[in-house]
Amino acid sequence: KAGVTQTxxxxxxxxxQQVTLSCSxxxxxxxxxxxxxxxxxxxxxxxxYFSETQRNKGNFPGRFSGRQFxxxxxxxxxxxxxxxxxxLYLCASSLAPRRQETQYFGPGTRLLVL
Amino acid sequence: AQSVTQLGSHVSxxxxxxxxxxxxxxxxxxxxxxxxxxxxNQGLQLLLKYTTGATLVKGINGFEAEFKKSETSxxxxxxxxxxxxxxxxxxxVDGGATNKLIFGTGTLLAVQP
Numbered sequence: 001k002a003g004v005t006q007t008x009x010x011x012x013x014x015x016x017q018q019v020t021l022s023c024s025x026x027x028x029x030x031x032x033x034x035x036x037x038x039x040x041x042x043x044x045x046x047x048x049y050f051s052e053t054q055r056n057k058g059n060f061p062g063r064f065s066g067r068q069f070x071x072x073x074x075x076x077x078x079x080x081x082x083x084x085x086x087x088l089y090l091c092a093s094s095l096a097p098r099r100q101e102t103q104y105f106g107p108g109t110r111l112l113v114l
Numbered sequence: 115a116q117s118v119t120q121l122g123s124h125v126s127x128x129x130x131x132x133x134x135x136x137x138x139x140x141x142x143x144x145x146x147x148x149x150x151x152x153x154x155n156q157g158l159q160l161l162l163k164y165t166t167g168a169t170l171v172k173g174i175n176g177f178e179a180e181f182k183k184s185e186t187s188x189x190x191x192x193x194x195x196x197x198x199x200x201x202x203x204x205x206x207v208d209g210g211a212t213n214k215l216i217f218g219t220g221t222l223l224a225v226q227p
Contacts, residue, residue, distance in 0.1 A: 004157070033214060043204065043217040056212045090157055092215075099208040100146045100165040103215060105157035 001026055004093050004106035012112045018079040021109045025072050025093030032074040033103060034066060037088040046089075049074055050097045078111075086113045116141050116210045120203075120218035128226050133192040135221045137179075137205035140186065146208040147188045148215065149179055153201045161203075164188060175199070200225045 005024045013019050025032050034046040045058040049068035066076040072093075078085055088110050092103035121136040139145055146165050150158040162173025169181040179190045188205060202222045206215040 042219050045214040045216070048214060056214055058214070094213070097213050099213045101213060102160055102163060104160070107157045
């Protein structure tokens, strides 16, 4: 089975721009979560989607949003980019949103904001 | 509230030596615990997880971890380090009421020849 794929892998943007990142989960997985990884804050949960509905959201400003499509693919959007948004954005998929489910991570999208 | 503490942001061992990476958790409900590894410029790969049942959990690449409720610990061990084990290791606990993962700050493992 193919793993979680994320596109693009690398992205450079300037302050004030917006960006959309894409995630394709493992086939059959219906739950998709997003995490932000930075040297200062570590790995932080952004949000989780299941059946096209946002189930949980982390402590991030409203500039961060996401959605999930009927084929379980997910996108996240960051508007009005700030320098502090530079990070590795990781997508993870799991079969279902159960606490004990393994989350399988993609390779991430590295975003640099100049 | 759910939280994870990883003691030691950097650990260095010699090739062939025991690897011990420490993880302590706090959880308001019986926890589900995970260890992930991250190699440079890659995502996270699951090493092992504890859900219920046997407290000694075996994972990939010779790693294992023991869930100790009385000590609120879930330390990761490997009897003999290999150069390929050099990576960053993250301990995580589930979100309690949700399945989001709450990660520790990570431990960077260096393996010396």
